[in-house]
Amino acid sequence: MRVDLVETKPSGNQAATLPTPFLKWFGEKGWQPRAHQLELLGRAQAGENMLLIAPTGAGKTLAGFLPSLTDLVARGKIPPGSAFTGIHTLYISPLKALTVDIERNLMKPVTEMGLAVTVENRTGDTPQSKRQRQKLTPPDILLTTPEQVALLLANKEAARFFKDLKYVVLDELHSLVTSKRGHLLSLGLARLRKHAPKMQTMGLSATVADPMDLQRWLAPQGTLQAPPAGLVHVTGGAAPDITILGTETRIPWSGHVSTYAIPEVYEEIKRHKTTLIFVNTRFQAELLFQSLWTINEDNLPIALHHGSLDASQRRKVEAAMADNRLRAVVATSTLDMGIDWGDVDLVVHVGAPKGASRLAQRIGRANHRMDEPSKAILVPANRFEVMECQAALDANYLGAQDTAPVGEGALDVLAQHVLGMACAEPFDPVELYDEITSASPYAGLSWEMFERIVDFVATGGYALRSYERYAKIRKQEDGRWRVSNPQIAQQYRMNLGTIVEAAELNVRLVKRNAKGTLGRGGMSLGKVEEYFLEQLVQGDTFLFAGKVLRFEGIRENECLVSNAFSLDPKIPAYAGGKFPLTTYLADQVRAMLADPDRRVSLPDQVRDWLSIQLERSMLPKQDELLIETFPRGKRFFLIAYCFEGRLAHQTLGMLLTRRLERLSARPLGFVATDYSLAIWGLEDIGAMIADGSLNLSDLFDEDMLGDDLEAWLDESYMLKRTFRNCAVISGLIERRHPGKEKTGRQVTVSTDLVYDVLRSHEPDHILLEATRRDAASGLLDIGRLGDMLKRIRGHIIHRPLDRVSPLAVPIMLEIGKEPVPGEAQDAVLQEAADELIAEAMG
C-alpha cells in the first residue's frame, strides 16, 4: 500500500556531506538536501554504480548530477594552457527536448553557486561548427542522446575525448532499456568503459517491475563482471486520486474511442486548470480532439500533440503548455516522459491504459509536487475496458508494476555497432567480443554468433560468397578488422540509429485560388504514412492535425491537402502506437471475471452484462480457457476468451485457421481483440467437437508453434515489416546515401522483395534469424502465446450455444473492421476484374 512519503534511510557511513557552496545554496533556497540525494552521492563517491528509482518531483535530476558537480568543484577550474581534458560527465536522455530542458535546469544552480563548470548539449539539431568546437574543447558536462553517443564513439578521436570521463547519468532509463535504442546504448557504455575504466553510471528511473534488471544493465557483465549497481529506491509520494468515469450514458460494447464520454470529459476540463488527456493511438487522439472541439462552446484553448505532427507545431503546443496558456492537451505517448509541463491538475486517460506501469507514469504527469496527490480519471472505451481500468486502478494502489523485462540484445543493433567500432579504430575480434558481452543485453552472445555478425558486416554473410571484393570491413595481417575505405565510415554516420520510420510523406496545406488551381507553399502539418496516402483519390477527406483535410494529390515528395468542410472524414488507419494488454492486467481481468467478490466494484451496466453471460453461458475460472461455439447467419463461430493481448491473438488466429482448414472446418476468417479471438467458417464447429471429429486439446496443442508457425511465417506480412527494420538497422539497406540525402524515398529498394529473395534462397541467413527473434517478442508475441498454450492445457471449457453470448458481442462487432490480410487480396482484385467483364459482356 502506498502511503506517505517513505524514503530509504541512509546508513550513516554512506550519506555524504555537501561541500560549502552547495550547503549555502540549499540554505538560501530554504531547502534541505533529501536523504536519497545524499545517499546516492555518498555511495557514488565510494565508487559504486548507482540506480535511483524515484517518482516525479523527488529531485531525481539534481540527485543524478550531485556526484559530478561536487567532484568538479573539488577539481576546480582547469588553468588555461593545460593539456587536453576530455569530458567529465555524460548525461544521456531519450528525448532531445529533455537535454535542452535539463541544460536550463542545471545551469540555474551552477550559475547561482558560481561553479566553474561548463555545460553544453549536443543533439541532431546542434550546428556542425558547435560540434567541431566541442571535440576540440569539450565541456565538463555534455548533455546528449544515445545516437550522439554512438556517433562520438565511432569517431577516431573517441579515446581522447572520453579518457577523463567519470560519470554517465542516464535519465528515464526504464524507457530506454527495453528498446533497440537501449541495446545500442548498452554497447556504447561498454565501449566508454574501455576508454575510461573507472567511469561510473548513475541511472535514473521511474518504478519498474524488476530493478535488478536495470542494476545489472548499469554494471559490466561477462569476463569484466562487476557487482550490480547499488539501488536507492524512493517510494511513496501522496497516493493518487484515481476514479473511473461514472456515466449515465450506455457504455459501448466495443470500439476504442470513447466518444460516448466526450461531454463528461469536457465538463472535467472546465472544472480544472489544465488537463492532460492521454490516449493510446494517434487515431484516437485525432478523433477525440475533433469531438471536443465540436462541443467547445466556451472556446477553451485545447491542443493536440502526437508524434506525426510537424515538429514546429509540437514545439508551439509545448511552449503554450509551459506558459499555462492551455486548458487541455490531447496527447499520445509523446508526452509520457520528462519535461515539466506547468500546472497540470488533472490527467484523463481515454481508453484503457493497457499496462499498470504506463498508467502510473502518465498519472505522474499531473502535479509535479511529490507530496500532493495527482488526480486522474480513467475513461474506458468499452465494457471489457471497464474491467481493465478497474484492474489498472487496483494495481496502482497496490504499487504493482508490469514493465517489460530488458530482454536479449538485438542482432541488427549489434551489426550496426560492430561497423561503428571498426570506423573508430581497427578492432581485435576477441577484445571486442569481451567488451560486447560485458553489456548485459549481450551477456549471452555466443562467439559463433559474434563471428557470423562480423561476417555479415563485412560481406553480407551469405553462403554464396560473391561479395568478398566489395567487403566493407577487412581483416588485416595483425588479425584486426578495419573499414575498407573512408566512405564506409561516412555511410555509417549517415545511417546510424535504431528508429526506423515507415515511409512517410510530408503533408502540406495549400489553398485553391479562384480558378480552382492549387497554390504553392502553405503550412506543413506533419507526416503521414505513404501506404495510407496511396489509397486516397483526389477529393477524399481524412482527419489529421486536428483538421478535416481534402486530399489533392502528391507533388514531388509531398502530399498536398486543402481544408475540407466535410464533417464525415475518412480517418487515417494509423498502425502505430497501439499497445497490447500487459500480461499482468490480463491476469487481473481474468481474476475479476472468475471472482464474484471482485465484480462487485464494477458499474451496474457491466455487472448486468456479466450476470446475463453467466445465465446464457458461463464465466471461466482464472486458469480456464472458455470456448464458445454458436451459429449466426450462415456461418458458425468459435470464440476463444484468451485475454493475452491483440498481437498474440492475431498469431493464434492465423495458426488456428490453418489447422481448422486441415480438419475441413472450412474457416473463412478471424478477428482478434485484446481479450478474445473469433473464428468463423462454413462447417458447424460445435457439432464437430460434439461428434469427436475435432478435439479442442489437439487444436490448441503447443505443437502449433512448430511447423504451422514456420509455414505461416513464410507468408506473414508482419514478418516483412520486422525484416524491414532489421535490414535498415543492421546496415543491409541504407536510409541515406552520400550525395542522395534529399531524395524522398528513404529506402532505395523494397525490403519486401529482398525478403522474398533471401527467404527462398538462404532461409537460415542471419538477418532472417534476427527477424524471427524480433517477431517472437514483438509483433507476433509468440513467447506469450506459448505461455498461454501451456497454461490452458487440460483447462479448456467448451460451451456449445444456439446463439451469440453477451461476452461475445464486443468481438462480433469488430468483424469487418480489420484490414485485408495477404490471403484475401486476390478477392479484391477479382471483384474489380469481374466488374470489367460484366461491363464488357453487358
Place this chain on the structure above:
Amino acid sequence: MRGRRPLISLTTKKKDEPTLIHRLGLAARTVIAGQATGTPVGSQEILVHGTAAVCDPLGGLYLPETQTLVVSDLHLEKGAAFARRGMMLPPYDTIATLNILNAVIARYEPKLVVSLGDNFHDRSGSEHLPADLRKMIADMARGRDWIWINGNHDPDGTTDLPGISSDELVYGGLVFRHEPSLISAKGEIAGHLHPAATVRRREKSVRRPCFASDGHRLLMPAFGVLTGGLDIRHRAMHGLFKQETLVAHLLGRDRIYSVRYGSLMG
C-alpha cells in the same frame, strides 16, 4: 460498350488453375513457373495496335503471330550493383529472375526473345556476371534469337552474352524500345516506368505490377525480382495513354486481373 466487340476475352482455364499458390511475389511466381506445362494458364489476350498479345501472369508478353516473347526491366545483378556501393543485398536475385524467365520461355517456346532494356542494373553488371549464370542465359537462348534493347541503366549493351544489342526494334507491326516516346504511341511496346496499379474496393486496396495498355501502346511490368513499381496514376505516366481506353492488367497470384483505369479506385 454495347454493340462493340468486347475488348477483353479471357483465356482462363478454371479447371487447370493451380491451387497450391498462396503467396505473391517471387515465391508464387517460382511455384507457378515450376508447374509450367506449355499451357498459358490465367493469361490475358489483348490487342495492341491490331496485334494480338498475351499478358502472362509471370510478367512476360507473348506475341503469337511472330512467336516473340517480350520481357522488360530484368535488372539482373542488382544485388551486386548495391554491394559495390556498400549495401550487401542477397546475391540471389539474378538466379531468381532467370529461373522465372526460364519458365516463361518453356511455357511459350518463342522463336525470339526481346529483353526491353535495363537488362542489367548497372553498366558493369553483364561484365561481372558469374560464369554459371552466364551459361544459364546461353542455354535459354539456344535455338532462338535474342535481342537486348539498351536501357538507361545499361546503355552500352551487354558483354559476352548471346544475342544482339540495339536501342530499338521494329518488328511485326510493333516498335520495341526501353523508354516510351512521347510522340509515337502507335504500336509501341516499352518498359522503363515499372507500371503498377492500385485497386480499391470498399476501404480495401491492393497494389500490383501490371501491363498497361490503351490499345495503342503497351507498357511492360518490370520482370526482375528486386524491381519495385510506379503507380500508373503517377505524373510520369501522364500523356502516355488515352485514359478512356486504358486498362491495367494486374499480375495476380495465378492469373491476370484486368481493370479499367477509371474503375481502379472503385
